[in-house]
Amino acid sequence: MNKQAIWALALKDMKAVTSSVQIWLPMVIIPVVFCLLIPLGMVLGLRFYSLDALGDIQALVNTMEGLPAGPMRDSIMQWESLEQQLLFFMAVYIMTPLFLLIPLMVASIIAANSFVGEKEGRTLESLLFAPVDLVSLFIGKVLSAFLPAMLVTLGCAVLYSLTINIAGAPLMGRWILPQWNWLAMLFYVVPAMSLGAILFNVAVSARVKGFQEAYQMGVMVILPVFALFFGQVTGLLLFSIPIMLAVGTVVFAISWWAMTRLARSFDRNRLFSSQVR
Amino acid sequence: MAVLLMEAVMKAYNGTPAIQDLSLTVDSGEIVGLLGPNGAGKTTCVRLLTGVIHPDAGKLKVLGLDPQTDGDELRQQCGVLTESAGLYPHMSGQDNLLFFGQLYGVRDRQRCDELLDQFGLKEAKDRNVGTYSTGMKKRLGIARALLHRPRLLFLDEPTNGLDPEGARDLLTYIRRLNEDEDVTVVLCTHLLRQVESLCHRYIFLHRGQLLEEGTLPTLEAKYLQDIKLALETDISEAALREAGFTLLAPLQRRPVLRIGDRSQIPEVLRSITQLGSVYSAEILERDLETLYFKVRGDRA
Numbered sequence: 001m002n003k004q005a006i007w008a009l010a011l012k013d014m015k016a017v018t019s020s021v022q023i024w025l026p027m028v029i030i031p032v033v034f035c036l037l038i039p040l041g042m043v044l045g046l047r048f049y050s051l052d053a054l055g056d057i058q059a060l061v062n063t064m065e066g067l068p069a070g071p072m073r074d075s076i077m078q079w080e081s082l083e084q085q086l087l088f089f090m091a092v093y094i095m096t097p098l099f100l101l102i103p104l105m106v107a108s109i110i111a112a113n114s115f116v117g118e119k120e121g122r123t124l125e126s127l128l129f130a131p132v133d134l135v136s137l138f139i140g141k142v143l144s145a146f147l148p149a150m151l152v153t154l155g156c157a158v159l160y161s162l163t164i165n166i167a168g169a170p171l172m173g174r175w176i177l178p179q180w181n182w183l184a185m186l187f188y189v190v191p192a193m194s195l196g197a198i199l200f201n202v203a204v205s206a207r208v209k210g211f212q213e214a215y216q217m218g219v220m221v222i223l224p225v226f227a228l229f230f231g232q233v234t235g236l237l238l239f240s241i242p243i244m245l246a247v248g249t250v251v252f253a254i255s256w257w258a259m260t261r262l263a264r265s266f267d268r269n270r271l272f273s274s275q276v277r
Numbered sequence: 278m279a280v281l282l283m284e285a286v287m288k289a290y291n292g293t294p295a296i297q298d299l300s301l302t303v304d305s306g307e308i309v310g311l312l313g314p315n316g317a318g319k320t321t322c323v324r325l326l327t328g329v330i331h332p333d334a335g336k337l338k339v340l341g342l343d344p345q346t347d348g349d350e351l352r353q354q355c356g357v358l359t360e361s362a363g364l365y366p367h368m369s370g371q372d373n374l375l376f377f378g379q380l381y382g383v384r385d386r387q388r389c390d391e392l393l394d395q396f397g398l399k400e401a402k403d404r405n406v407g408t409y410s411t412g413m414k415k416r417l418g419i420a421r422a423l424l425h426r427p428r429l430l431f432l433d434e435p436t437n438g439l440d441p442e443g444a445r446d447l448l449t450y451i452r453r454l455n456e457d458e459d460v461t462v463v464l465c466t467h468l469l470r471q472v473e474s475l476c477h478r479y480i481f482l483h484r485g486q487l488l489e490e491g492t493l494p495t496l497e498a499k500y501l502q503d504i505k506l507a508l509e510t511d512i513s514e515a516a517l518r519e520a521g522f523t524l525l526a527p528l529q530r531r532p533v534l535r536i537g538d539r540s541q542i543p544e545v546l547r548s549i550t551q552l553g554s555v556y557s558a559e560i561l562e563r564d565l566e567t568l569y570f571k572v573r574g575d576r577a
Contacts, residue, residue, distance in 0.1 A: 008379035012365070019367045126363030126421075128329050130380040131352040268348065269331045272324065273290065 002136040009140030035160040043167040046083045064089045091164045103149040107194045110145035111201030112214040134266040145198045184244045192251035280305045286335030295321045296485040308462040313482035319465035323431045356427035360434045362418035366407030381425040392420035411438035433465045473565040489572045500571040504536040505561040512553035
């Protein structure tokens with residue numbers, strides 16, 4: 001493995017992300033909307049308006065009250081007022097899948113573009129003519145999507161925590177984030193899921209003809225994950241620490257297996273023959 | 278000593294043959310022109326010889342290495358300029374070189390500056406490559422190919438898109454590189470006039486097969502049997518005819534003699550100077566382009 005080449009490639013790709021407004025703008029807008037504006041609206045709504053004035057909130061109350069007995073329900077019910085319980089429920093559980101959505105989105109956009117972007121820019125040929133083994137090229141490409149995804153997620157987590165804590169402190173009496181389940185999500189499930197999504201996208205990107213095709217196929221892997229996590233009560237139950245640790249471990253194991261297989265299957269002759277005209 | 282060897286190499290893309298039973302060698306220190314029309318297999322040869330694609334059959338040896346199994350080691354000693362230059366448009370010229378320098382293990386930043394200076398890109402080094410002219414991109418592509426001081430250089434259509442001055446400067450640089458640093462050069466092109474004075478030897482390809490190879494004099498001896506000699510003289514055409522010479526249509530008012538054999542030229546000149554003053558005598562149609570079409574014959 002060629003560490004110098006891996007870093008050179010990853011840094012080059014990360015710089016490319018920052019230099020393309022079409023790529024970085026959504027990465028800024030979405031966190032601002034989901035980590036600042038929506039949570040702020042949520043907290044301020046609960047603080048300054050009566051629950052009746054907040055529209056159809058009964059469905060959310062029913063979901064919360066219908067949670068099965070266990071640590072999740074206990075952590076919510078420890079709060080006295082319904083407003084406090086709702087804020088805790090939304091801030092800690094309902095909004096948590098966002099921290100899966102954001103890295104998967106960032107990782108998928110960058111990774112889908114990885115090889116196919118080089119091909120469309122007619123630079124893949126130059127890379128393949130370089131004395132760099134394909135495993136290093138592959139790892140460089142994976143890192144170039146993984147690191148920005150993690151950085152954006154961390155930035156979002158900090159922004160979200162500060163928004164909820166500062167705006168919600170008068171209602172809750174103290175800062176409520178981070179929570180353990182939340183940290184397990186951020187530092188274990190998110191890296192595992194992102195790595196999985198990146199590997200899938202990189203593999204697709206090395207085989208398809210254009211970015212659109214790569215991106216469409218890349219999104220396919222995310223949809224089932226979202227269906228699972230955003231499914232109301234079933235999804236919420238996944239956010240308990242033991243389940244998240246288990247999910248993270250399984251996804252890491254699959255990703256590791258996929259990575260070693262993919263790295264081995266990457267063949268310069270095949271990549272060149274199929275992707276370079 | 279052969280630095281490059283192809284033996285009975287075959288390569289097909291999706292069943293369509295690109296290289297068929299091709300055997301050739303290039304010696305150390307040579308500048309060899311790989312000539313042929315589009316689709317002749319020139320670029321496929323470069324890809325095979327650098328190990329980025331594998332042959333279906335046959336043997337390849339480059340700098341003593343097998344491109345298929347020792348690809349990275351081989352590519353560390355080869356420089357390749359592809360037809361499209363393959364540079365990153367959103368990065369500056371200098372950043373492009375620094376990036377590829379890292380891939381080729383070149384840690385010397387000075388080497389990048391030296392090449393930018395050498396190829397007249399010092400002023401534009403901080404500009405994004407996307408704003409460069411075709412010629413500037415080509416020069417930067419060559420600078421990239423030379424970053425790691427390769428022993429063997431593959432240049433695919435290096436003068437495509439260059440203005441005459443740019444092409445001349447580039448060819449002069451290639452010659453100097455060959456003479457001063459003993460770099461072996463394989464040059465794929467169909468711009469024959471430009472490389473005529475540069476290459477030591479030519480290899481003609483047609484549909485992936487070797488059609489002919491040789492130096493300019495050997496090709497001339499083999500293919501220029503009917504010599505046309507244009508004279509700058511005050512002797513009239515009638516006088517020349519009367520002396521027994523066969524005349525063709527004049528070229529820019531110069532009489533043109535047909536001579537059967539190159540070896541007859543000294544005797545012809547001696548005879549003509551007996552008839553009057555001769556200021557110059559030029560053998561016509563001996564350039565590479567004429568030879569190219571003669572070699573290709575009916576295939577052109």
